[in-house]
Structures are given as structure tokens and as C-alpha cells.
Amino acid sequence: MDFDDPKAFWNHQAATPEGARLAVDGSGDERTLQLTGAFSAAQARAALDPQPRDRIFELGCGVGRIGRELVGEVALWHGVDISENMLAVARERLADAGNARFDVLDGPRLPMLADASFDKGYCVAVFIHMDKEDMVLFLREVARVLRPGGLFYFDHWNLAHPVGWKRFSAEVDEIGRRGPGRRKDVARNQFCVPQELEAYVRGAGLEPLLVIADTPNAQVVCRKPDGDAAAAARETARLRDAAPRIDYGPQWTAYFEAIVDAEAAGQPPQRLRELLAAAPAGDATAAMFRAWIAGLWRLRAARWGELPADLQEPKQE
Ligand SMILES: C[S@@+](CC[C@H](N)C(=O)[O-])C[C@H]1O[C@@H](n2cnc3c(N)ncnc32)[C@H](O)[C@@H]1O
Incomplete structure (x- = not known):
């Protein structure tokens, strides 16, 4: 089935809880989802160093795969997603967390999140599914909702890595199999080179502190500038030490x-x-x-x- 808008696509994928689980990371059951959630949460934890007082948001939270692992470590976890059906599963999975909030998105804007109201945020396996213009619109919004000195972690397919290129080639082959005049899938996987991600981050008013580029997923941790060069240098040094725990790595x-x-x-x-x-x-x-x-x-x-x-x-x- 072809879709013109991402909301319709992701709601269709998440029409059942099983479909939602499969759509977020291909997990066939709750146990697998928790294993992959723990893996991704460990990366986000190393990137963001969450503290009990932190207000944190997840852009494109899906079924709360990662949020479920982190919600107990922070003051507030706020998940936003374009799909109401994804959020319904997330609400259920995080039902015991009194500090979890959820909101549905209607486009690349975060109107429900106030200016400078979050310490940290993250976005995993989401920017890969949208047009680059929308990613930059979201990054501008991230710059707006983070407090000065706040941190944001995200990943994206890395076209500059040989395995990232192989994964891209699979998409190229798929498009090649489509007949002439067929539109590209609205939620298809898209690919970036790390330098391009840095340009988007800077263009949105954020400062990239760490860019990991040695796996098929490029990973970026960026900071909202606050004029405090010493604080930015301390964060950069912490991230240098944390990088092996953020990185997907050779295995x-x-x-x-x-x-x-x-x-x-x-x-x-x-x-x-x-x-x-x-x-x-x-x-x-x-x-x-x-x-x-x-x-x-x-x-x-x-x-x-x-x-x-x-x-x-x-x-x-
Ligand atoms: C592959 S899933 C990843 C979910 C979650 N981040 C995780 O890692 O488990 C992609 C998620 O991004 C959401 N999404 C896709 N396009 C979006 C957009 N344009 N705006 C907001 N959310 C979007 C989907 O609804 C889906 O929940």
C-alpha cells in the first residue's frame, strides 16, 4: 500500500501492538523489544548522562522501547510521535511510570514543548525515515525547546560507512524495481554522511560535541550553546570517554x-x-x-x- 503522509503510514504499521513492535525495530515479541530497548537505552544513557532532576524528551518515541528503560532515571520523560497508534502502545507499556507524558505530532514542529523547558532529548531511528528538510525543521525545534547548555542525541544511517552504503544499495535496488513514474515511499530509509549531519546541526543553532562515524549508524551528540566554553569543553571530554559505550561498535x-x-x-x-x-x-x-x-x-x-x-x-x- 502506498501512503502520501507519514502519519497514515505509521498508524497503519502500528494498527496492532504486534505491528507496532515490528515497525519500531523488527522485534517479534515483548522480550526482544526489551533486549533491544536496553541496548539502545544504554547508548542514550552514555550520550546524555541522565540525572534524577532532568526533564528529557524523546522525538519519535514509538512504543516507548527506549523510554521504558530511562523513565525511572529522570524527573520527566516526555514522548512525542506522529502516530497515535504507536503512542497508545507506549502509554500501555509505560503505564506504571507516573512521570511519563505523551503527545501526538502533526508535522515537524513541537508546539506542545515550551521554549527552553528540557535539559535533554534524543531521537533514535526516526530521522532516517523523513525528508532532510523535515529533519532540519525538527532540529530547529530541538534548539528551541532545550535549555541553554542542554544536550540532544540522535542517529542516522551513515552513507560514508561501507555497510551503510550496502544498506543504501538495498534501497536503491528496491526503487529500481519500481516501475517508471512511481513515487518513493514516504517513510523509506534515507541516508546521510556525517559531515552533512554536522551541517544540519550547526544550521539549526546547535553545537555538535561528538560525531561517531565508524559504523553504519552515524551518531551525534549536540549541545545548545550558552556561551560557557568551559562547560562545553567539560561535556566534550565526558563524551570522549563515553564514546565506546555510545558507539554501535564492530560486533x-x-x-x-x-x-x-x-x-x-x-x-x-x-x-x-x-x-x-x-x-x-x-x-x-x-x-x-x-x-x-x-x-x-x-x-x-x-x-x-x-x-x-x-x-x-x-x-x-
Ligand atoms: C523505527 S520507529 C523508532 C521508534 C523509537 N524511536 C525506537 O527507537 O524504538 C520510527 C518512529 O518514528 C515515528 N515517526 C516517523 N516519522 C515521523 C515524523 N515525521 N514525525 C514524528 N515521528 C515520526 C514513527 O511513528 C515511529 O514511531
Whole structure:
């Protein structure tokens, strides 16, 4: 089905809670969603250093995959998203959090968030799905709602990384298969080079403090300038130390590349299974990918057959 506007698209994807989970990160069940949520929240935590007094917002919060992990660590967590259906699932998943707020968006504006009212914000796997003009409109709004000295963390597909390029090529092939005159998918994956992201951030009035560019996801932490050069330098030094915990890193990248290659070949992810089998027992990143790929395998059982033993949950004693 073709959609002209992102709200209709994301509401359609999130028509059921299962659809919503799949649409945010391909998780087939709540346990996998919590594993990937913990992984992404650890990155956001390292980027933003949340404090109990902080007011924090998430742009494009989806089902609260990350928010559920962080809401207990801050004074206020405010999730905004274009999809009412995503927000309905998020409300349910964060029902126990008394400090969570939610608002629906109607475009690249944040009218419900007051000027200079947030200490921190973040946006994961959202800017990749919108036109670059809309991303910059959102970044201008981020600059408006952050207090001076406030921090914002986001990611984007990284076209300058070889695996990012491979992922982009898959989109190019998909567009190439469409007939002449067909419009591009409104929520398709879009790609940037890190330098371009820095330009957007600066153009929106924010100062990039850390740009990580060594994986298929570029990651940026930026700050709303407040004229305090010493404070900005302290934050930059903290981020330099935190960078290895923010970065997706080589293990995630190798697993992800194995998935991209398998999808391009239209085959089950044999190479990923080999990599996962070689991971040390108890490795959290491998456990997350194992759960994720098992969910995909179950969905594709008609084509791929029964879930192999190496992807099944270890039996609890
Ligand atoms: C891939 S999901 C990621 C959700 C969440 N950030 C996470 O990492 O779990 C993308 C989310 O962005 C939202 N979204 C997409 N386009 C948007 C737009 N133009 N404005 C606001 N939200 C948007 C979707 O509704 C969806 O919840």
C-alpha cells in the first residue's frame, strides 16, 4: 500500500501492538523489544548522562522501547510521535511510570514543548525515515525547546560507512524495481554522511560535541550553546570517554552486515548464525541478535522452515 503522509503510514504499521513492535525495530515479541530497548537505552544513557532532576524528551518515541528503560532515571520523560497508534502502545507499556507524558505530532514542529523547558532529548531511528528538510525543521525545534547548555542525541544511517552504503544499495535496488513514474515511499530509509549531519546541526543553532562515524549508524551528540566554553569543553571530554559505550561498535556492525547480505541474497542468515554460535556464552549483544533473528525466522517459517536449535531459547533448569 502506498501512503502520501507519514502519519497514515505509521498508524497503519502500528494498527496492532504486534505491528507496532515490528515497525519500531523488527522485534517479534515483548522480550526482544526489551533486549533491544536496553541496548539502545544504554547508548542514550552514555550520550546524555541522565540525572534524577532532568526533564528529557524523546522525538519519535514509538512504543516507548527506549523510554521504558530511562523513565525511572529522570524527573520527566516526555514522548512525542506522529502516530497515535504507536503512542497508545507506549502509554500501555509505560503505564506504571507516573512521570511519563505523551503527545501526538502533526508535522515537524513541537508546539506542545515550551521554549527552553528540557535539559535533554534524543531521537533514535526516526530521522532516517523523513525528508532532510523535515529533519532540519525538527532540529530547529530541538534548539528551541532545550535549555541553554542542554544536550540532544540522535542517529542516522551513515552513507560514508561501507555497510551503510550496502544498506543504501538495498534501497536503491528496491526503487529500481519500481516501475517508471512511481513515487518513493514516504517513510523509506534515507541516508546521510556525517559531515552533512554536522551541517544540519550547526544550521539549526546547535553545537555538535561528538560525531561517531565508524559504523553504519552515524551518531551525534549536540549541545545548545550558552556561551560557557568551559562547560562545553567539560561535556566534550565526558563524551570522549563515553564514546565506546555510545558507539554501535564492530560486533553489532558485523552482525548487521550479515543480515544485510542475507536479505540482499534472499536467504536465511546463515553467516549470522555462525557469528552468533562463535560468541562467548552470556554475551548480551549476541543474545539480542539471537532473539531478534529467531523472531524473524518464526515470521518466515513458511519459507525458511522450522526455527533451528541454535536460535532457540536455552531451556531454563
Ligand atoms: C523505527 S520507529 C523508532 C521508534 C523509537 N524511536 C525506537 O527507537 O524504538 C520510527 C518512529 O518514528 C515515528 N515517526 C516517523 N516519522 C515521523 C515524523 N515525521 N514525525 C514524528 N515521528 C515520526 C514513527 O511513528 C515511529 O514511531
